[in-house]
Amino acid sequence: MFAASSMKQILIWACVISTFLSKSAKSDDQQKTDTGGGAVSTNQILMFSGYFLIGLALLLIVLLWLYKRSKKKEEKIDADNKVVAIDESTIKPSFSTEELKAGGVSKTDISHASTETGMVSSSLIVLTSPEVNGLKFEDLLKALAELLGRGSHGSVYKVMCGPQGTSLAVKRIKNWDISSIEFKQRMRRLNQVKHPHVLPPLAFYSSRQEKLLVYEYQQHGSLFRLIHHDGSQSRQQFDWSSRLNVASTIADALAFMHEELKNDRIPHGNLKSSNILLNKNMEPCISEYGLMLVNQQAGDTLQGHHAEGSSVIFKADTYAFGVILLELLTGRRVLNDGLDLASWVLAVVREEWTVEVFDRNLVREGASEERMVSMLHVAIKCISKSPKARPSMNQVALMISMIKEDEDKSMDVSELSITRSFIDA
């Protein structure tokens, strides 16, 4: 308002002064002509001063207009950063920068990071979830957080929130090259696709510099820990039938997600044993589904990350699943002293020493070699060099369910023979 009225006033005054100056210059001209005067340098000066004033006024108007435009843009960005939408039916409060600063004693790394990057101007978007009903972004800022790990794409913190001290896991992803709108759409879409063995995000936060994803904390840890826990009892107990169950459950869940998100072209994007978590019933759950844009992943062309096409886009997940199968079968880490697990297995199999690849614990427990070899064949198909040669997760799930059926049948037969020998005795 102020700017507009000042612009008008400047323009009016500039016009009045310049008209006055040019008029007086003209009348002076007339007088000089009448009196037969010579050069009219004073009049010219007056005229040029008028033009100069008009020019100056126009320049000021342009500058004021530019200033107003940039102000408007800033206001729009601020508005975009306020709480936007939530669980369709409920509107959560939004927090202004001042409110957050007043209420938030920075205790966590999240809050340090947040204030550093100016995150306090935005708020948390809570998805449909009774676990975090009423959770505010402010709560996350205030809570004590424990760093669970730093991965290649960000860090995960354990955060205790609310009066009940609900344990949450907050994944912080930095510099994810995705627009806020696309990210929100992706999160909402993922929230619509539910599977009991896929961990849903409970809430999320988005700013240009970083994204936060809130999950329920899983106290039993990850599949990675279960397989690679050196010399512990848990590894001893992780027998063949449990490994088969894990493989089958994950394959089914992944096949379901691929099918549901086929048209949205959203694969997991970063599947690995540390992203398979064990829930309170010790069942495996896929975590962090869809948190990576495929073309952003660490570029190993072998995994098909750079390949295009709607079905091929999911084949990087098939590859990653194949690697998880290899971890389950061999008990080895993906990077074993720089030796890539997939190429090591392929080399051993090529030399026809197949049995050598299997985890000694499985061999010792007397796991069926036939079914382990069948599973190894599935894994080898999954890690085919060409993404097109890899099976879809639907096909993988079917192959594994057949191996599991065989295993279940053989268990029934052995139970039956034990019962018979008991009766005979």
Ligand SMILES: Nc1ncnc2c1ncn2[C@@H]1O[C@H](COP(=O)(O)OP(=O)(O)OP(=O)(O)O)[C@@H](O)[C@H]1O
């Ligand atoms: N919801 C959760 N509950 C319990 N632990 C979790 C949860 N989410 C992740 N973790 C654990 O936190 C640790 C760090 O996770 P993070 O995802 O950062 O590591 P990463 O999977 O190795 O790396 P990245 O996914 O960035 O490539 C891992 O040990 C993971 O198992």
